Amino acid sequence: MNVRKLFRSFRYAWRGVAEGLQTEQNFRFHLFAALLVTILGWLSGLSGSEWLIVILLFGGMFALELVNTAIERVVDLVSPEHHPLAGQAKDVAAGAVLVFAAASAVIGCIIFIPKWLNLF
Template sequence: MNVRKFFRSFRYAMEGLLAAVQEQNFRFHLLSAFVVVLAGFLTGLSTVEWCIIILVIAFVIGAELINTAIERAVDLASPEIHPLAKQAKDVAAGAVLVFALASVIIGLLIFLPKWF
């Protein structure tokens, strides 16, 4: 195993995260994650609840990263507007929406009983 290549891959991954931070939706998901983590500390979540919250945050942010990658690849492959390119981007965005809505429901199931 080439150790230098291995550590270089982490640098590339960080560059990808920094590129994603330029996206408005990605920043919104990061802000939402920060608010949820803060609420979790103030609420006193159990270890299992924290595991669920961390997984949900990772899924939403991961989905947003994949969506951004798909959008960039589609833009590169099809610079002009094409119905299939639009569909690919819309479907990827729809996947993020599904994860985000599920995360809201999971968050409500975890937090509401503790608050009321």
């Protein structure tokens, strides 16, 4: 195993995360939402298994946003002029993010609403 090559690959991966954070408004929005949910989770007293679910949702959302960004960049590279298939590819990738975000919101409601109702 080439340790230098391994560490280089991590450096490239972190550079990709930084690129997403710097250039993608939706990535920053999801980061803000994750911070808000983390605070609310701490205040709500989430169980260990609930935290595991929330963390998996955070990771999935961030990963999917980065994949969407990669798809958009590749499409822009290979099809700089407007092409219907290029637009469809970008729309479908964005749709995948939307589906995951909606599912995450539903799961969040299932976890948080009962806790908040118990407060009253």
